Amino acid sequence: xxxxxxxxxxxxxxxxxxxxxxxxxxxxxxxxxxxxxxxxxxxxxxxxxxxxxxxxxxxxxxxxxxxxxxxxxxxxxxxxxxxxxxxxxxxxxxxxxxxxxxxxxxxxxxxxxxxxxxxxxxxxxxxxxxxxxxxxxxxxxxxxxxxxxxxxxxxxxxxxxxxxxxxxxxxxxxxxxxxxxxxxxxxxxxxxxxxxxxxxxxxxxxxxxxxxxxxxxxxxxxxxxxxxxxxxxxxxxxxxxxxxxxxxxxxxxxxxxxxxxxxxxxxxxxxxxxxxxxxxxxxxxxxxxxxxxxxxxxxxxxxxxxxxxxxxxxxx
Amino acid sequence: xxxxxxxxxxxxxxxxxxxxxxxxxxxxxxxxxxxxxxxxxxxxxxxxxxxxxxxxxxxxxxxxxxxxxxxxxxxxxxxxxxxxxxxxxxxxxxxxxxxxxxxxxxxxxxxxxxxxxxxxxxxxxxxxxxxxxxxxxxxxxxxxxxxxxxxxxxxxxxxxxxxxxxxxxxxxxxxxxxxxxxxxxxxxxxxxxxxxxxxxxxxxxxxxxxxxxxxxxxxxxxxxxxxxxxxxxxxxxxxxxxxxxxxxxxxxxxxxxxxxxxxxxxxxxxxxxxxxxxxxxxxxxxxxxxxxxxxxxxxxxxxxxxxxxxxxxxxxxxxxxxxxxxxxxxxxxxxxxxxxxxxxxxxxxxxxxxxxxxxxxxxxxxxxxxxxxxxxxxxxxxxxxxxxxxxxxxxxxxxxxxxxxxxxxxxxxxxxxxxxxxxxxxxxxxxxxxxxxxxxxxxxxxxxxxxxxxxxxxxxxxxxxxxxxxxx
Numbered sequence: 001x002x003x004x005x006x007x008x009x010x011x012x013x014x015x016x017x018x019x020x021x022x023x024x025x026x027x028x029x030x031x032x033x034x035x036x037x038x039x040x041x042x043x044x045x046x047x048x049x050x051x052x053x054x055x056x057x058x059x060x061x062x063x064x065x066x067x068x069x070x071x072x073x074x075x076x077x078x079x080x081x082x083x084x085x086x087x088x089x090x091x092x093x094x095x096x097x098x099x100x101x102x103x104x105x106x107x108x109x110x111x112x113x114x115x116x117x118x119x120x121x122x123x124x125x126x127x128x129x130x131x132x133x134x135x136x137x138x139x140x141x142x143x144x145x146x147x148x149x150x151x152x153x154x155x156x157x158x159x160x161x162x163x164x165x166x167x168x169x170x171x172x173x174x175x176x177x178x179x180x181x182x183x184x185x186x187x188x189x190x191x192x193x194x195x196x197x198x199x200x201x202x203x204x205x206x207x208x209x210x211x212x213x214x215x216x217x218x219x220x221x222x223x224x225x226x227x228x229x230x231x232x233x234x235x236x237x238x239x240x241x242x243x244x245x246x247x248x249x250x251x252x253x254x255x256x257x258x259x260x261x262x263x264x265x266x267x268x269x270x271x272x273x274x275x276x277x278x279x280x281x282x283x284x285x286x287x288x289x290x291x292x293x294x295x296x297x298x299x300x301x302x303x304x305x306x307x308x309x310x311x312x313x314x315x316x
Numbered sequence: 317x318x319x320x321x322x323x324x325x326x327x328x329x330x331x332x333x334x335x336x337x338x339x340x341x342x343x344x345x346x347x348x349x350x351x352x353x354x355x356x357x358x359x360x361x362x363x364x365x366x367x368x369x370x371x372x373x374x375x376x377x378x379x380x381x382x383x384x385x386x387x388x389x390x391x392x393x394x395x396x397x398x399x400x401x402x403x404x405x406x407x408x409x410x411x412x413x414x415x416x417x418x419x420x421x422x423x424x425x426x427x428x429x430x431x432x433x434x435x436x437x438x439x440x441x442x443x444x445x446x447x448x449x450x451x452x453x454x455x456x457x458x459x460x461x462x463x464x465x466x467x468x469x470x471x472x473x474x475x476x477x478x479x480x481x482x483x484x485x486x487x488x489x490x491x492x493x494x495x496x497x498x499x500x501x502x503x504x505x506x507x508x509x510x511x512x513x514x515x516x517x518x519x520x521x522x523x524x525x526x527x528x529x530x531x532x533x534x535x536x537x538x539x540x541x542x543x544x545x546x547x548x549x550x551x552x553x554x555x556x557x558x559x560x561x562x563x564x565x566x567x568x569x570x571x572x573x574x575x576x577x578x579x580x581x582x583x584x585x586x587x588x589x590x591x592x593x594x595x596x597x598x599x600x601x602x603x604x605x606x607x608x609x610x611x612x613x614x615x616x617x618x619x620x621x622x623x624x625x626x627x628x629x630x631x632x633x634x635x636x637x638x639x640x641x642x643x644x645x646x647x648x649x650x651x652x653x654x655x656x657x658x659x660x661x662x663x664x665x666x667x668x669x670x671x672x673x674x675x676x677x678x679x680x681x682x683x684x685x686x687x688x689x690x691x692x693x694x695x696x697x698x699x700x701x702x703x704x705x706x707x708x709x710x711x712x713x714x715x716x717x718x719x720x721x722x723x724x725x726x727x728x729x730x731x732x733x734x735x736x737x738x739x740x741x742x743x744x745x746x747x748x749x750x751x752x753x754x755x756x757x758x759x760x761x762x763x764x765x766x767x768x769x770x771x772x773x774x775x776x777x778x779x780x781x782x783x784x785x786x787x788x
Contacts (some may be wrong), residue, residue, distance in 0.1 A: 112366075
């Protein structure tokens with residue numbers, strides 16, 4: 001297939017996934033803001049959210065202070081913010097439009113309708129309690145997009161590039177969500193088990209649809225260690241880093257070409273270290289350090305995929 | 317001069333509904349305005365969702381417009397279509413013969429039928445094409461011929477579009493929409509299908525591949541997703557099952573054209589291009605073109621790739637050449653033209669200029685190289701100031717203009733604000749030339765939605781209608 005087509009599909013999938021994960025991250029912040037806690041913690045939590053998405057500078061160019069309402073508006077609806085939900089859905093749709101002939105009509109129409117409704121959503125949702133409905137809507141549109149792709153697309157290269165983008169983005173996003181929340185929550189005392197802590201951790205788990213899964217897997221108290229283990233190393237947890245990397249590796253192998261050997265090796269290595277990793281050794285290194293390195297390796301993999309498949313070094 | 321009452325496609329002048337519209341009329345009488353409005357809103361919603369839209373330059377980012385779709389079809393009886401189709405095929409055969417002749421022996425010029433400088437000094441003439449052989453001698457693989465009706469059985473060709481004619485996707489989508497909105501109508505009428513157009517197009521493109529290529533790779537070349545016809549480019553590529561490429565996806569190496577794929581370069585044999593000549597190859601034409609493929613012309617001249625339509629077809633559909641088409645038909649085919657040309661005054665001629673300047677309020681004046689309904693004067697509906705301004709422009713450069721009598725374009729009932737009312741229409745059938753000349757029974761009917769307007773172009777407030785050619 002055309003390299004440009006592969007590029008658009010890959011980014012279409014990444015932006016769709018990113019929009020969903022931003023919605024998840026904002027949702028957990030919003031839920032936590034409803035709990036009794038100090039304003040400084042709230043502010044810290046928003047600063048952390050903006051920082052982990054590398055958006056603090058862009059935010060400060062527009063706003064002097066960090067308030068929940070401003071940060072929420074900036075990350076959900078601001079079209080000047082390239083990582084807002086609005087911008088991600090626009091980018092997903094623009095990429096889809098550029099390859100609409102490669103997508104099935106159902107897939108294209110789903111992405112296009114999402115965008116049409118997103119434009120209306122800017123005025124429809126206030127930043128109050130309704131905002132939770134908006135996040136819910138973003139999540140469901142993302143589920144629908146993936147479902148339509150799963151249900152209608154030919155299992156060819158286009159399909160693999162799409163899922164490669166999805167899982168690489170999800171691996172990145174899960175690591176970021178865990179990083180930002182873990183560090184905000186941890187100082188409050190490992191295993192303290194207070195009511196607020198309970199809600200905080202359960203909000204984090206819910207943000208990655210893992211609350212019920214946690215219950216099923218551990219049948220026990222929520223502890224930070226287990227939360228980390230679930231989101232990093234648990235294979236049957238669909239948003240865990242291990243699960244994502246196993247999918248990345250599988251789809252990458254399906255599209256392997258003559259120059260992608262090193263990229264395959266690096267993806268395989270990342271997958272293997274998650275496959276055989278232990279949570280104790282990870283916590284020993286330091287969770288933040290571990291996640292930072294993981295994010296760097298995901299970025300490296302993304303660049304290598306671009307070079308090997310999307311921007312081939314043909315004569316020009 | 318009082319404008320004569322235009323021919324109405326549905327209602328006869330002497331009263332009553334024409335035979336081929338009777339079943340439709342009965343159906344229409346059974347509907348309500350509210351219901352039709354609802355159906356039209358449904359159509360708009362569907363067109364938006366499917367993304368049959370075009371971006372408007374300079375408007376808010378992300379805003380896109382629809383070309384208005386009208387729910388009243390344009391119906392053409394079988395015998396009228398037979399005559400039209402025969403005339404269209406004849407005309408396109410002659411135009412292809414003319415183009416081949418111009419880029420080879422120029423017999424028609426030698427025989428004195430057309431002044432040589434008219435052709436060779438024309439900005440659409442491409443000296444790069446002189447002596448280049450193209451597969452099957454076909455230049456205009458896809459022609460969109462604009463036709464209007466003045467009276468019963470009286471069809472005129474308004475324009476031969478031989479460069480990158482567009483609109484065929486609307487022909488297909490309008491049909492799909494009508495079948496979805498009003499399936500009951502299709503029971504009453506033996507409507508000839510048009511859905512196989514993409515198959516015919518692909519067959520046609522494959523039939524003109526370079527010599528020696530058995531299983532040609534066909535691509536559609538688009539300027540990109542910001543082009544107003546992008547939907548059509550993507551649609552045709554998808555329907556044919558071929559790649560939709562942009563200039564940057566292609567490159568030329570050792571005289572052959574390749575596309576960049578995830579598995580390395582892949583050779584391309586036939587390019588259905590939707591980019592104007594000027595932008596095709598920055599090494600040969602406009603150097604600032606970001607849309608083209610450097611070296612494409614040389615690969616083409618070497619016979620290693622087919623470009624459809626060929627480079628240089630503009631020399632045959634130019635408005636200054638148009639008056640000679642009937643002569644071409646006689647010269648190349650030894651036949652009498654089946655379709656009428658509109659009488660045309662060529663303002664580079666002294667006597668034509670004099671006549672035109674004296675009758676500006678009755679005539680339509682067009683720029684020779686203009687397209688899209690821009691740069692024209694419609695005398696009968698223009699103000700004194702507009703006419704005076706246009707007069708200046710003509711006097712400054714008479715050779716840039718032609719003039720034609722204002723035709724009383726036929727009108728077709730159309731669903732507008734005030735209900736069902738007649739609006740002027742034209743018709744653009746699409747003629748394919750490869751090993752043979754074919755066309756699907758139908759075309760794009762464009763309608764001028766403003767009352768009294770004769771301009772049907774979508775850039776100027778025109779809409780579209782489904783076109784029904786009856787099988788019997």
